[in-house]
Each structure stands twice: as structure tokens, then as C-alpha cells.
Amino acid sequence: MSEVWAERQRRTNQLVRGIARKVLEGPIDGNRLYGLCRLTWITEAYDAEHPAYIRSTKIPALGDALHQNFTGRTLDEVANEVATQLERPELETLVRSHTGFTNFYKAYRNSAREWMLMHEAEITAIFQRAYLLQSDADAQLLGADIAALPSIPKANHPHLLMRPEYLLTPACFALDPRLRFPILNGAERVQSVLRRIGAADRSVPAQIQLFVGLIGQNGVRDAADLDQLGLTALDGLGRADHEPMRQLLMHVPDEGDSLPLKDEEDVRRLQQALDVAQRRVHNSMTNKLRQLLANWTLLEGRAKDCRYDVLVKGYDGGDNDLLLEVKSSVDSAQIRMAIGQVYDYWHRLMGPSSDCHAAIVLPGRPDTATEELLQWLEVGLLWLEGGQLYTSTEWLEEFVAAVGPKK
Structure with a gap:
């Protein structure tokens, strides 16, 4: 696991939770919820040397979530404005730092906004529960409600559908105060875990249960560690009949x-x-x-x-x-x-x-x-x-x- 990247995911959790406290107070609409999702995104240019995602993704996401127009503003100006508006000084550092961790499918980015507007009430309830999660059992119930939502259509190709958990589980990870809600998206490391534990075709609640069961084993401290690891990197992880090789x-x-x-x-x-x-x-x-x-x-x-x-x-x-x-x-x-x-x-x-x-x-x-x-x-x-x-x-x-x- 890249410890640097796992820490980036943990910072994203802190930032999204800091913004969500204001967003979930209302008035809530699909655009603000979309902004929270978008705060977990990056683009192909996401590192310290070429951070183009800040201008194209992060600042607009903050604008969506807070109903603010940050067009033409620098990151420092946005960071100061967010911390001042929400009366949370720690958010200034989080906004300035590198956050976001999932390169969400480009072809679904615009249609995801429309989809969230259509299902605003259901997603609001999901995000509110994720923000207040207290148990792994509650997380499984949340996963069932996510899976029950309609699939997300691809822009200009509405017959090509994406599973709702690909969009919403990264956001729930970022909202979870315990940092235990697993990310169930289409990333290869996630899919390799599902294949390895024979859960690729299991229900979302079952997948959440199996993933969370790996936390606490072999140095996996939270869902950030679990997402970065991937089971292909470990022999015997999660298998009671084998002593782990590493x-x-x-x-x-x-x-x-x-x-x-x-x-x-x-x-x-x-x-x-x-x-x-x-x-x-x-x-x-x-x-x-x-x-x-x-x-x-x-x-x-x-x-x-x-x-x-x-x-x-x-x-x-x-x-x-x-x-x-x-x-x-x-x-x-x-x-x-x-x-x-x-x-x-x-x-x-x-x-x-x-x-x-x-x-x-x-x-x-x-x-x-x-x-x-x-x-x-x-x-x-x-x-x-x-x-x-x-x-x-x-x-x-x-x-x-x-x-x-x-x-």
C-alpha cells in the first residue's frame, strides 16, 4: 500500500466531512450532493507537479457543495473563504492539501449529476446516514439502499449503465466518521479483492461485510489501507485456514x-x-x-x-x-x-x-x-x-x- 495515498484518502475523508456538516444542514439539493461526490474525484493530472485536477475538479466541487461561485479564484482564496464561511479553521489546510482519490469514469461525470438530481431524496438520506454511521451492520444496510437505486446512464448512451455503488461508495467512505466504509468501485485493485474472496457476484451488503472483515488483519487499519492494498498483494489474507505469508x-x-x-x-x-x-x-x-x-x-x-x-x-x-x-x-x-x-x-x-x-x-x-x-x-x-x-x-x-x- 502507498502510505502517502492512504493518507490522501484520509484527508479527503476529513475534508468531505467538514464540508458535509454544512451541506447536510440544508437546504439540500442534488447539485450540493454531487459536489460532495466530486470532492472524492481526481483527474489524470493529480500529483504535486501537475495538479490540474484542482482547477478542473476540486474548486468546482467546493463551489457545488457550498452554492458558491469560485470561478477565477485561486486555491488559497477558496481555502480561506471555505474556512471562514464554515467557521472551521482546519478546513483551510485541508482545502490547500491534495485530496481526492478516485478517477471516476469521465463518460459518466455529467450524467451522474443529472442522476443525482433525479434521486435527490434517496441520496440525501444515504449521505445523512453515512455521516452518522456507528456500526458495520448499519453500513451493510446502507449498501443495500445504494444497490437498490437505478443504474447510472452513460452520457449520450443511456443504454450503457453503471452501478450506483461505483459513484456512491467512495462518497460514503469519505463521509464515514469511523473510516470503515469500503470503496466498491470499478478499480482493478477492488475487483481483484472481490474475485479473490469469491464475492464478485455477491450483493453489495455481502461485499461490505467481507471487506470490513479484513480490517484489523495484517496491518490493515481502516478502509483507506484496505483500498490501497488489494488482495493480490497478500497471501491468505482473510482466510482462516492459512497463516498469512505477509x-x-x-x-x-x-x-x-x-x-x-x-x-x-x-x-x-x-x-x-x-x-x-x-x-x-x-x-x-x-x-x-x-x-x-x-x-x-x-x-x-x-x-x-x-x-x-x-x-x-x-x-x-x-x-x-x-x-x-x-x-x-x-x-x-x-x-x-x-x-x-x-x-x-x-x-x-x-x-x-x-x-x-x-x-x-x-x-x-x-x-x-x-x-x-x-x-x-x-x-x-x-x-x-x-x-x-x-x-x-x-x-x-x-x-x-x-x-x-x-x-
Whole structure:
């Protein structure tokens, strides 16, 4: 899961709820409800470098929701106006920040407005209940009412219909005070989850029940985590008959006297690595990696015989994953152990692959002999220095550059 993107979804929840409090006080109309939906949308240009969605989608959505004409206004002006009008200073920061998370089908964007105007009373009731949700059972009932609505016609092709949950469940996610209402849209990661758990043809309430049941497992904290994860990234998630092979990379304590270390069975041969000081270094390094690599989905091994430290999903921008083993020292014994671990873990995860994407992470740059050994074995080398990630491995240079500039 991309932690950065999950946080964006959580900010969207805060913004939509902040705006909805005013909208749901009334007078309510379909245009204002459409504005709340539209606040969950992005366009293809949604990132910090090319945020065209702000002008084309976000500002108009705020205008719809608040019955305001923000045409020609800057984002800062709109943020100030929204916070002042609603008497909620925190909304100024939320409006300025990047929000929105679903690239809703373009061909249905205009017809969705007309559809919401036609079903204004029903959608008002759904949004009011979503804003006040208190239980997962209530969420299932809400899902049943969403599914009971007519399908949404495509602009200029009214015979081509879209399921109402594709439009309304992202909005209910953004309205839910518990952040547990799942997003059931047409995104591939959502559909992969439904297929994996055999729920693609189940009712919307049943799908909600199954999705919510995954929250709390393997580091999935809320519906934002669940939406970003996708079951194809996890083995055995939600299946009681299997111990999960992996889970989301979690924060681990790096202070205090009781410090966990996943691979103590192996490290017991190297007693110095079991010292509290060494465990503190190991966990501190893992936490730092979690921060530096927040733009990637990060998993950690949980199976007893495959407790790897970090798996970076799609590290090269494609389908390849990167297996990382963290060591708290550049000592040769620990490095030799790390080499054995990455090969063993990779084989257990990927089988006898001829193309191994594995690296060890050290608290500093090792000596030349170690670098030559790793190069000969085709094991990548990464090290942390001054809070930044470095490498001397050619095939990892692009990845390290993508992590961010050295400051």
C-alpha cells in the first residue's frame, strides 16, 4: 500500500466531512450532493507537479457543495473563504492539501449529476446516514439502499449503465466518521479483492461485510489501507485456514527494553544482534525505510519460515518486487547471514526464479570487499546515512533516485 495515498484518502475523508456538516444542514439539493461526490474525484493530472485536477475538479466541487461561485479564484482564496464561511479553521489546510482519490469514469461525470438530481431524496438520506454511521451492520444496510437505486446512464448512451455503488461508495467512505466504509468501485485493485474472496457476484451488503472483515488483519487499519492494498498483494489474507505469508509493514518500537525482532531464530547464532542496542538500531532502520518508501506498497513477512523485513511492491515502476533484509551492523557475520536470508526468502516467495530482486540494507557503507562480494552474488546493496538512502548497485540507482533528493 502507498502510505502517502492512504493518507490522501484520509484527508479527503476529513475534508468531505467538514464540508458535509454544512451541506447536510440544508437546504439540500442534488447539485450540493454531487459536489460532495466530486470532492472524492481526481483527474489524470493529480500529483504535486501537475495538479490540474484542482482547477478542473476540486474548486468546482467546493463551489457545488457550498452554492458558491469560485470561478477565477485561486486555491488559497477558496481555502480561506471555505474556512471562514464554515467557521472551521482546519478546513483551510485541508482545502490547500491534495485530496481526492478516485478517477471516476469521465463518460459518466455529467450524467451522474443529472442522476443525482433525479434521486435527490434517496441520496440525501444515504449521505445523512453515512455521516452518522456507528456500526458495520448499519453500513451493510446502507449498501443495500445504494444497490437498490437505478443504474447510472452513460452520457449520450443511456443504454450503457453503471452501478450506483461505483459513484456512491467512495462518497460514503469519505463521509464515514469511523473510516470503515469500503470503496466498491470499478478499480482493478477492488475487483481483484472481490474475485479473490469469491464475492464478485455477491450483493453489495455481502461485499461490505467481507471487506470490513479484513480490517484489523495484517496491518490493515481502516478502509483507506484496505483500498490501497488489494488482495493480490497478500497471501491468505482473510482466510482462516492459512497463516498469512505477509502483512503491511508496521511501525515497530525502537525505544525501551522490550524490542521485537522477527528473525531471532536465525540471529540467535549471532548473539550480538540480540542485544537491545542492536535491536533498537534494526527497528529504527526499518521505521526509517517505511518513511522513505511511503510512496510504495511495503509488506513484511509473517510466515514462520519467511519473516523477511521489507518487500517493496513494484519498486521499478513495473511488476517486479524488491526484497530487503535489514541488518543493524556492517559486521561480516551479519552480512553473510543476510545473503543467505535474502536468497532463502526469495526462493520461498518466488520459486526458483532466475531474476532475483533482493538487497540488504545496512546502517552505513561496508568495505570494498563486501561490495565486491554482493556484486558477484548479484545481491543489491543499500545503506542509510544521514536519514537518506544510498546505493552502489547499478540496478538500484534509479530506485534510490526515485526515493527522493539527498538533502
